[in-house]
Amino acid sequence: MSESILGISNIEVVYGHTVQVLRGLSLEVPRGGIVALLGSNGAGKSTTLKAVSNLLSLENGELSAGRIEFDGKPTAGTAPHQLVRAGLCHVMEGRRVFEDLSVEENLVAATYARTGREQATRKDFNLVYEYFPRLHERRRALAGYLSGGEQQMLAIGRALLARPKLMLLDEPSLGLSPVLVEDIFSIIARINREQGVAMLLVEQNANVALALADYGYIMESGRVVIDGSPEKLLGDDDVREFYLGMAGAGGEMKSYREVKHYKRRKRWLS
Amino acid sequence: LAEEKNDIVIGGSMPLTGPFAFAGIQFNRGLRDYMEWLNEQGGIEGRKVRYVAEDTGYEPDQSVAVFRRITSRENVSFYFGDSTAFHQTINRELDRRDIMMTGASFASELNDTERYPLQFMHGPDYSEQVAILLRHIAEEDPGARVAFIYSDTEFGRDPISAGRETAEELGLEVAARIVTPPGAADISSAALELRRARPDYAIFHGYILAPIPDFIRRARQMGMETRFMGTYYSMDQSIIDEMGEAADGFMGVMPYRYFYEEDAGESELMRAIHERNDEYQTIYYIQAWVAGSMMAQIARETLARGEPLKGSRMRASMEGLDEVDTGGVIGVPVRFRGNSLPVGRIYRADVEAGRMVPVSDWIDLD
């Protein structure tokens, strides 16, 4: 049994036979660990996750080179639903709840992830409701009418019901209130600890992500530009300025009111 | 090529495909064979006859396109059309180009010498067909109750109002008029309506096959004794083959002799047809021969008068004909009244014998 649950080496992804988005990206997620993947908009974070869960084909994308291994086995040629059933669960960007199913039905749909394994029971549902009491209140409501935060809870709740070994989380804090961000992340941390689920976490909220993760990667235009332990990343000037909003090496938080009109270039872009 | 220039050209918009193909293919073969035969006989006044036709799929706009295409390449004297809509649409163009036309449509609308001076029918129009049927009924069973069952199409509606008037004149009672929507799937309720009306006779018009068998079968199931009748296009032998038992006793009007008729020998055209064919030929095939022979006759008459083969001249010579030569396919002497030949005979399907047998004399609506 290998150390890491997910290994990505040197992958390249092309959309529509023309746009190359990933250019030789490599990363690794250890069993039971949390790895953060940061990067600016359009860097290819979501693409990376889709490449792992084999959902690229839905968007006319193609893995043109490289190798991805999940749980010691290459994922190439395995259909997304089979990967899920093997324990790899992708919580997609933008929540993607089934809008015209009720909350409860959304969870029922997620039980398909356990096809071929031990079936979900009422207890599993209750566990989800325990993590997210709000969902229990609204379990009969159509998911399409939930607020953003509620939908995000539902998306994570579904993943939880799938009992994965590895969760790919794509911007779980998007559009959530600060307190919910804290809640969601503590729940993620709890899930990680209590269920031993490994996580690959894509986040814009670098502060929180690095607070949670054991290891971090930062990517720009399709490749990893810097990686290391959270401490190392938090100490990097560029990361501090461009991801954490701290002024220079000093470490003071910049105010949005005093944003300079000229910009320093990122070191790794030159 | 110089020779080709002298040919008499007969054009055709033929429904070789589409819902009317069963007849169109036969028209096409019939006309082709007839022209071949005619040329073997030496053509018309020494001139060869050439037949040029293309498929239309029974779509009027395609028929028009085919007409345009053929007439732009050939010097056409006669034309064979495939649908009422086409006959109407192309009428103006006929006048302009001075072409004479006949075809598959027996629409009453076309039986108007003012509006359609260059068109003629080689049989009775639909109203006349219904009138022939009613005449027969009135003779057999005076005062009988008659129902009309027709499809809600141009074809189906054609003879209905005239048919009602004729029925009244003949002292028949119109017990019901039952309309079926085009392409109707289920006729259950229409059949119930028919049962309620309890007519002695029911005349179908505007159908080829479906839903006639269904109606008859249900009428049997409901224990009705209505006698069913059809008009020309539902009277081919094939109705017996398709309907089997249920067809027994089905009657209808037919202006031409069937291929297997015993006295076929009397008729020159029937003899020619038999020479060329061993197997049964449909009435549409025979119809095409009749159409062809009438065109030939009109052309011959016109040329004999020393006039060019122009529509208006041919019309004059057509009207001049005292008696139309149908090569004996129509069993009595006929002549044009308006644009049509209002003659026909009633046949009945005899399933045991496997053929249509005549049950009346030739009826001339005069």
Place this chain on the structure above:
Amino acid sequence: MSVLELEGISLGFGGVQALSGVDLAVEEGTITAVIGPNGAGKTSLFNVISGFYRPQQGRVLLEGRNLTRLRPPRRASLGLGRTFQNIALFRGMTVLDNVKLGAHVRMRTGVFSAMWYLGAARREEARVREEIEREVFDFLEIDHIRRHPVAALPYGLQKRVELARALAMRPKILMLDEPVAGMNREEKEDMARFILDVKEEWGITVLMVEHDMGMVMDISDRVHVLNFGQVIASGEPAVVQKNPGVIQAYLGSGDVNSLRERLMGESA
């Protein structure tokens, strides 16, 4: 003076009471933020203001004029501009056409003159085009992409185009629904600068919903907090930030370090 006033707005969907008796006033020339937990009714409030939802009770007043009975297009033409929580650009069009659409309410060309494209119609198109180029594109630094189809643009630029479209309306009040959601710090800084400039250089009042507290606290002049469809606090950012109710319902610890410890604790 308040440009926009909401009086006793109540809105329910079947069983859900999204807003109940919301009173809120937006002062001219300010940046006013509305914050609140998810599902508190912020977007619904925007939708009520722009007329997409009809409240069961209450009035919306723009410069003292009652909008309650007006349909969305009419409200837009009176000066309500907005961007959406989920980007709502016209994906089949170029950036330029999207932005021109913003100016729709300021234009007069009717069908007939449009089809002949003579005189007035032609002049109007040219005038609007020029204004957009001069004022909007230049300001938002998107002139280089004016011919690009919007669907192909990166997220951050799309957000900017949406802002451009709203600005082309020359609204009296600009409503921004989570303008920096999904952006990294760097991009947020750009957007914050644009929003400040809109207020300062264009003199447009801004009403915004945002979950990024750093930004809300830094740039807004006033903050209203919504919870369960009710305003639970209003005031200067610094004051609101200290309101225990708000902290409990919305802000949380707000401190990265304590969160980090908490998370460490959870995952230890």
Place this chain on the structure above:
Amino acid sequence: MDWLFFIEVSLAGIGAGSLYALTAIAFVLIYKATRVINLAIGEMLMVGAYLFFALGAGWSLSWWLAIPMALVGGGLLGMLLERGVIRPMLGENPISVFMVTIGLGSILVGTVELIWTSAPRSLPGFMPDEAIFIGEAFIAPNTFWGFVIAAVVIALFLLLFRFWRGGVALRATASDQGAAWAMGINVPAVYSLAWGLAGMIAAGSGILLGAMSGVSPEMAMFGLTVLVVVIVGGLDSVFGALLAGLLIGWMESVVGVYLGGEYEHLVTFILLMLVLLVRPWGLFGSHEIERL
């Protein structure tokens, strides 16, 4: 008023309506799982009838062999269409997919005409021929048996959607295929299954319809009324399809008899307009969610 006659007409209408309902369920199945408005449903029905014709009359197989084979053929056709044309259109806007099905319909009609020409044919008989009376009211045997068969199949589907977890899978797939796939639902299989089943049901309705009134390419027009049925009933509601099917069948029958056959379609389409104006999502359909 002649009540017996009215009852007979109503029964005949309900019998015809059961066929609408059956075909409508094929349609609803596809819609529920794939969000595709399948305008080729009438053509699929026609192909099913022709398959039965070819096997039963052409190869002269006996009907209990020919019918299952035609059903399987219809199912395969459904799966083929899905695999070949619908699946590549995944994620395109619904209007494009809808038009693709119009194109498919045209291809199917053309193919049938190419193989069997467009001459009308009659099917080998396979239903009992004795007249059936309910009380004094007469029902034509094939209407009656058609109704029974349709009713059984419909009941089966109602149960299936109520008690089977797969129902949720179908709807989840329809709602968001990407997410459904990522949730462990075998989306391609759901698609194939839905289209295959629908093809089978359509073929079945085709055979029943053909047994009543013969087969011809014109049968495809039946699909238009089915479209009305599903819209009236609500695109995603099996129960709605059932009720609307019976309602429209009954209405056409009564209108045809009391007003005249030319009014049948008119009344159907006027009903459609009314329903669209009053309840655009149909009598039992679910409301589309629209938020800003």
Place this chain on the structure above:
Amino acid sequence: MRIGSAKESYIADEALFATRTQWVWFALLLASLVLFPFVSNLYWLYLACLVSINVISATGLNILTGFTGQVSLGHAAFMGVGAYTVAWLDNNAQTPFYLNLLAAAGVTTAVGLVAGLPSLRVKGLYLAIATIAASFILQFVFINWESVTRGTRGINIEPPEIMGIVLDNPDTFYWMVVPIMVVMVLLAANLFRTRVGRAFIAIRDRDISASVLGISLPAYKLMSFAIASFYAGIAGGLYAYFMGSINPESFPLLMSIFFLAAIIVGGMGTILGGILGAIFMTLTPEVLRYGVDLASPFIDEPGAVLSPVRTIVFGALIVGFLLFEPHGLAEIWRRIRRFFHLWPFRT
């Protein structure tokens, strides 16, 4: 990318034909339209007239469906309204032909407005089906309003007359229909340079956000229906004159599908698409006819496969274009142009 076309003013940048080359092309096109009758036979002129009528109609449908996103399956029925208006006026009120044509457009616009009312309630596919219903109801009127339409018997129309010249043949008709077609197309092209056209596209792309931007959905949807019906009315009127006789079966549902197919194949939401699509779809049967002629030595009774093959090709074109070239011929045309633009420097 184009080298050396820096615009001097925004007016120039907004022009329909921005560059000199484009003007030259347009002039060449007009010239060839003028020369065409002198080099072709009557049959080709007949097709040219038919194509022109179809271009007008397809352009109308494109405005509604391609640009505004309101799928209509009733376009042929609207043409029918135009055609019957012309026919009735021609038979009952000896008004001159251009008045009849304008009246046809007017009446059709009114009918289109009513038929467009459901669009205020429903959209997308529901609307498409509502338009099927509208088309059936119109069909019913054509059949049963006998005093005006002569029912199923159909109605004849005398050829139009301009300044004493009777346009009863394609070679004369051409000179009337082609200029009308060119003007109608240019009008449509202009529309999409202005706020009205943009509003249509906005409604297609995202109607609710369009409304929040100040576009009144009911007004613009109805306007789009009205314009499309106006085009259908003109096309239908011309069709009636051109054919000389119409009946209720002249405007079947299949014809509406034909126009829909034309704009799909041509390219939805581009003016060029409507034109190319109408030309392509009208001429495809002709090409097939030649194809079948060529194949005749290899199959017996080649004539008998033509119509099913046409049906199949018709469907296959719809499916094929939607699958492989969803932006239609217009996109192919753009690619070709781009290729030659940069040729020999390919990118």
